[in-house]
Amino acid sequence: MTWLVTGGAGYIGAHVVRAFRDGGIDVVVIDDLSSGKAEFVPDGVPFVRANLLDGAAVRQALDGVTGVVHLAGFKYAGVSVERPLHTYTQNVTAMVSLLEAMAEKGVRNIVFSSSAGVYGTPTEEVVTEATRPAPESPYGESKLIGEWLLRDQAAATELHHTALRYFNVVGSGDPAVYDASPYNLFPIVCNLLTQGKVPQIYGTDHPTPDGTSVKDYVHVADLARAHVAAARALEAGTVLEPVYNLGSGTGTSVREIMDAARRVTGIDFTPGEAPRRPGDPSRVVANGDLAARDLDWKNTYTVDEMFATAWEAWPTAS
Structure with missing residues (x-):
């Protein structure tokens, strides 16, 4: 059992x-290091430095592989508005290249890194997989x-798949x-x-308990x-849901993050306050019950x- 991790650096x-x-x-890693770091790949892990658009390199990386965790891509939502063609090339065309190589090599299992970005600005208090x-x-x-x-490749071939929709991934x-x-937010604050500078809170007039936006941090x-659990399930022939939300179901406000930063670092600061940024939702929280049921998913860390x-x-914390 060997899995290829795209974007593994x-x-x-x-x-x-x-x-x-x-x-x-x-595991085997393929990454073009456009945003990854070679030093993040552990010693002894085979590493192919290439973009997924390079079909020959992808096929090489798939030798002896039984499944793929697909994380590689261009992930900056705001910048994607300014660079749509680049975004589609790296996230759609490259995925087509990967799926073509998988079909050619007979690799039938894939766990896909999706995103809460598919929901936009939801109106529900808590997002579920049924949210449009x-x-x-x-x-x-x-x-x-x-x-x-x-979905479409699975209908045409024997592809076993699931997609994990991430919310705000933090910590180490x-x-x-x-x-x-x-x-x-976390690296900006760090x-x-x-x-020696003071972090800012953008928007203190949201309809939330403390006036700052509430997001789901995992x-x-x-x-x-959760990726390992999904991979094991697919390898065992278990039919998983097409998508799972990896969310806490509760959420944490920006001010609560600032309070945690003050407690953890011992740096006594009062965050600055600025107007809301356009399009910043007041609350985005996801229900993770399906992932808890099928993938034993849960948040095990407090905000602190x-x-x-x-x-x-x-790297520069002292």
Whole structure:
């Protein structure tokens, strides 16, 4: 049993690689290092440096593989509005290339990294898998198309698949791996605090208990374990749901994140306050009951523990 992890040199991918190895499952990584880091790939893990558009390299990486965890792609929703063609090329065309190579090599199992971006700005208090997708960016649209590709390829071939819709992935399960995204809240706060600067809260007039937006934050190590559970189920021939939300069902406000950062770091700061950013939803929280039922999914970290692991792994934290 060997699984290929596309994007395995990225923040989430590197955690998935470690979770597979901890579970006794061999892995191979393919990543073009456009956003990943070679040092995130553990020693001894075969690594193919290539983009998924390179069909020959993908077929090489699939040698001896029984399944794929597909995480590679362009993930910046805001930037995708400015670079739609690049987004579709990396997230849709590249996935077609991967599925073609899988069919040629007879690889029939795939776990797909989808996104909460497929929901856009939901009106429900708690999002479920039955919530109608309404993506609001090329990124979210590309992830929804990825789910459609799996559905249609499964109808035409013996493809076994599931898609995991992520919400806000945070923290670290290994001090050597950190989230370097310039757009995510936790690394933004860590970076500002290490520079002696004060983080900002954008929007304090949301219809939430403390006036700041509430989002669903899940720890990356919990997320990684869900991939292993999904892979094992597909390998065993279990029919999984086409999509699963990996969400806590509760949510955490931005102000609660700031309070956790103050407690964890010991840095006494009062965050600045600025107007809401356009399109920033007041509340996005997901029900994770289906994933709990089929993948033994659950959040095992408190908000303080989430921030503490992110802070410990941050490269300039002291």
